[in-house]
Amino acid sequence: MIPGISSARIEGGNLRRDFTMSEILSVADFSVARGGATIVRKARFDIRAGEILGLIGPNGAGKSTLIGGLLGYYPIRSGTVTFREWTFGAGRDMPFEVKQRLAYIPEQPMTYADLTLAEHLEWKMRLWELSSAQDEVVRDRLATLIQRFQLEPHLAKFPHQCSKGTLQKLMVVSAFMFPFDVLLVDEPFIGLDVIAIRQLRELFESARQGGAAILISTHVLDSAERMCQRFGFMVDGEVFAVGSLAELRAVHGDDGATLEDLFIALVQKREVAG
Numbered sequence: 001m002i003p004g005i006s007s008a009r010i011e012g013g014n015l016r017r018d019f020t021m022s023e024i025l026s027v028a029d030f031s032v033a034r035g036g037a038t039i040v041r042k043a044r045f046d047i048r049a050g051e052i053l054g055l056i057g058p059n060g061a062g063k064s065t066l067i068g069g070l071l072g073y074y075p076i077r078s079g080t081v082t083f084r085e086w087t088f089g090a091g092r093d094m095p096f097e098v099k100q101r102l103a104y105i106p107e108q109p110m111t112y113a114d115l116t117l118a119e120h121l122e123w124k125m126r127l128w129e130l131s132s133a134q135d136e137v138v139r140d141r142l143a144t145l146i147q148r149f150q151l152e153p154h155l156a157k158f159p160h161q162c163s164k165g166t167l168q169k170l171m172v173v174s175a176f177m178f179p180f181d182v183l184l185v186d187e188p189f190i191g192l193d194v195i196a197i198r199q200l201r202e203l204f205e206s207a208r209q210g211g212a213a214i215l216i217s218t219h220v221l222d223s224a225e226r227m228c229q230r231f232g233f234m235v236d237g238e239v240f241a242v243g244s245l246a247e248l249r250a251v252h253g254d255d256g257a258t259l260e261d262l263f264i265a266l267v268q269k270r271e272v273a274g
Helices: 063-071 117-128 132-148 164-176 194-209 221-227 245-252 259-273
Strands: 023-034 037-048 051-056 076-083 086-089 102-105 182-186 213-217 230-235 238-243
Touching (some): 037 076, 037 230, 051 194, 063 102, 063 213, 102 164, 117 132, 164 194, 238 245
Parallel strands (some): 051 213, 102 182, 182 213
Antiparallel strands (some): 023 037
């Protein structure tokens, strides 16, 4: 961690609603393996209610592996994850109550070849085992999302009949159809058209204002600079700086620096510090 940048003391940006910015999810000394090798090493940060935290780093930095570790897709070698009152990590599986409160938008759409898009959504509805009242609410929300992302003409199609953008819209709709406390997003804008990108940004902001905590891994730094209240910089499997744009600018000593300027400068500072 670069001196002067600590996720424990940095507050988020101005919010449109009065949130306490309490931690919803935090990781401590979090190490994650992939393919038998430890990729993420001793990460430490938190995601807070009513904020979007941008995870920024080059290809191969370990961003997707970190998100996969939080979701339970990759083994946690050490450290802990705390989600509200639950703590899990190495040797302790993610509680079911946590899984129900997480949503995920992957970089590459995750689909079943023998299910139509409509069947993907219906399958997810059945997994939740909703009451009649809950089912009606979720189906109303689902209908709105389908219309918003113009999925109606594609619902009877199989994944191989759809474009990457259409399948990515399916991932977005799948993530937002149920309520969540934390949303994990890996490169959300790849493959989406400009209208869908605008719609997705609006959904992120609405969820944030509703008190959700959102972690977004992205290479689109100008979008991240506009959307996010705080940022985590990641290189070589390490999250080495976490803070708001103002805090990162203060460390760099340039009040007008862009997010791109800050990332490059702090990576260089990290390399010099050894």
